[in-house]
Amino acid sequence: MLKITKDQFTKWTIPSKASYIGLWVGVIGTVLGAVGTGLAIYFYLNPPKTPPTSCDEFVRNTHPTVVSLKGAKFQGWLGDPDKSLTLEYANTSKFTAKSFSVRVAYKGKTFDAFKSNAFEAVNMANLSIPGNGSLELPVVPLSKIQEEVSGTVCGIGFYPADLDHAAPEHCGSGEVQSSIIKVKATYTSIFEEKKELQSSLWLYECLNCQGTDNAFSIKRLPLPEVSNAGTVR
Template sequence: MKVKISLIALVAALSSCPSLSTSAEGAGNAQIVTGDCNIVVNSATPKSFPAQYCPKFSVAKDAADALAKIERYIEASNPTKLDLASAKIEKWASDSEDYLTLSLSNTSTLPAQRVKIRFLAPVNPGENQSHQINFSPSRAVPSAMLKNLSIGSKDTTKIPVAPVSELIRYSRNGVPADYEFIGAGTTPNAPDDMTQQYIQGHGLTNNYTFQSTASSLGVQILYGTIFGGKVSLLTGVYLYFGKVTANQPIDGTEREGIIE
């Protein structure tokens, strides 16, 4: 026999009892109502039921306010993200010397607009802000293009940013005078293939000692979004210096190279 219970009777029963009866007799489906939200709890034939989300949306003052809220949601749901994919020393056709070249990757689904790159010096004792470092621009990329640089969705762009001679001159402080410039990268330690190429360039494959150090520069990548927002990414690049010397064999036999 089916038992019909009105909503008023159900509320009265719920308010007067500490818990619902779990006995099979008289069990039925109960509807839970609060405001405009309701769910049905299946107790007659127990089975799982989905939770019901009942959001209460913010009230828009007018059409412009509603549009602004929608834009903020879309912007928050679709962040524009640039990453520093690599930092390498490369030769560009229009330049007389090699340039530090940064590869910027747009990993998002929206374009990054008005991309700018700034170099920042490490903060010295007594300073609370890094100062900007300026390097001679490359001739390979027109200045007008750099002023309005955009990187499309899922695209990667290479940008020559600093000549090697100026990088070395700026970064020599604290580096032993007999250390040579090896290259650049995005990690504190030079990649193994870079050090091996440097060592082999000196005609050594065994019986050597390699010493190295690194100098760092801050990089600030600034760009805009299609929503009018602005993003600042702070990261860094490393300049590698090293020295390789041939070891004098003690017993006339060759030994493996030593990397310090």
């Protein structure tokens, strides 16, 4: 655009001055219009969050999203070379538990996140459990757990192997040692509440046992009674 000096501008006729000023007004208006359009598109795609209504609060308080650990086992999955610690979770509420994930720790070590080949087509970041539904999820390969123990892993359960709770038959005869394995599940409710479920399992390890075959037995806990729980698969 032509830049003029003050002296040049003063020598122009009134119509020329008006045209020049109108040109700049038009340019500024175009820029402001473009900025306004950009802001409108941004807020359309990213609307500001509104506070929950009293109705939202009532539904959230009367229908909490509750997920429970229902079962644990070592199981093989299609496409995987090794069996995996597989956990079964049940959503005993009406609403979906979103962004569901599980991490496992043993003796202070947290195992790396694991994705089974059977879940190749699943976006694990968007994993969810529907209301009144359940999910079986492989979380750690058995070989990774076996690397952390001196004996042979022969089972998993909700109780230690003691006088009240016998070790699985798969462990064979001999000394069976129990050790705690920690499990943390995290998920988000439809109300964007971030929730966490801490659980403890017992890993059965056979020391100098005969007939051990890396047991893959299931130990189940009864689900807690929750109102409007519905039917769990």
